[in-house]
Amino acid sequence: MARPLPANTFLAALRAEGVTVVEVGDWRDHNRNRMGSWGPVHGVMIHHTVTSGSARTVAICRTGYSGLPGPLCHGVITKDGRVHLVGYGRANHAGAGDPDVLRAVIAETKPPVDDQASTDGNRHFYGFECENLGDGEDPWPAAQVEAIVRAGAAVCRAHGWGARSLLRHLDWQPGKVDPRGLDWNDVLARVTERLKHPASWSPGGGSTYTVRAGDTLWSIAASKLGDGTRWREIASLNKLQDADDIAVGQRLKLPAK
Known part of the structure; x- marks a missing residue:
């Protein structure tokens, strides 16, 4: 109860x-x-x-x-x-x-x-x-x-x-x-x-992506996860307060496909 x-x-x-x-x-x-x-x-x-x-x-x-x-x-x-x-x-x-x-x-x-x-x-x-x-x-x-x-x-x-x-x-x-x-x-x-992992866990085993010129979270999600709408998962996983605040060379954690 x-x-x-x-x-x-x-x-x-x-x-x-x-x-x-x-x-x-x-x-x-x-x-x-x-x-x-x-x-x-x-x-x-x-x-x-x-x-x-x-x-x-x-x-x-x-x-x-x-x-x-x-x-x-x-x-x-x-x-x-x-x-x-x-x-x-x-x-x-x-x-x-x-x-x-x-x-x-x-x-x-x-x-x-x-x-x-x-x-x-x-x-x-x-x-x-x-x-x-x-x-x-x-x-x-x-x-x-x-x-x-x-x-x-x-x-x-x-x-x-x-x-x-x-x-x-x-x-x-x-x-x-x-x-x-x-x-x-x-x-x-x-x-x-x-539930076997801490709340902060994301599937994918630590897969990362290094930001290149012209990248957006949408384009990264589309190319790496196959679905641009999953950009919010990347933002959440990396604790990004502003989805536009990414820089060339920045390494982002990615969730599993």
Whole structure:
């Protein structure tokens, strides 16, 4: 049984894990606590949003919509790999789910097939919504998947949980399919590996790149990692406050492909 992390501890855990965090408004105090308790917490639930466009997605997750007030999660993971914190406390993200699944999460075992909806998930889980159309065709960029892995690992590490404390919305609530198209076995394997190392660890075994004239973080990510959007991972790994602040001859650490 675990109490939710203090908001500043949650934020620090994400940053320590190398997550690029965007703080949205008064996220620390934006919640649904008046509707019920938050905690004890037992795990981290991952969703897809069925939206496109980062700004629109973040706004919806913060304010909600008719019939479902926000916040709809604690963090929004956009396709560029940033985690936007939109609320903290009870959030409208999990809904009622299967108590057998909750017991499996607590025991850190593979969850059974969910066939009940009688337990309040909004009380017991952290929630991350991921920008994706949820049609099985919308891609999951590498930067976004890495952010899911790091965010999930950060919360698990802070609580002393293992990777099986992560679950999908589809594991919890009958009829749900999210996060559709995400390779969940890969996510769990990567979180498991991360938790074997310090929070500052990045896969890749110390691979580096020496900056040349004309380089940008985007061009380096595109040429060395195969995806320009992963420039944020390079910035985070090298603790760069300004993405444009690189110099010829500078040696940068690179994450794994």
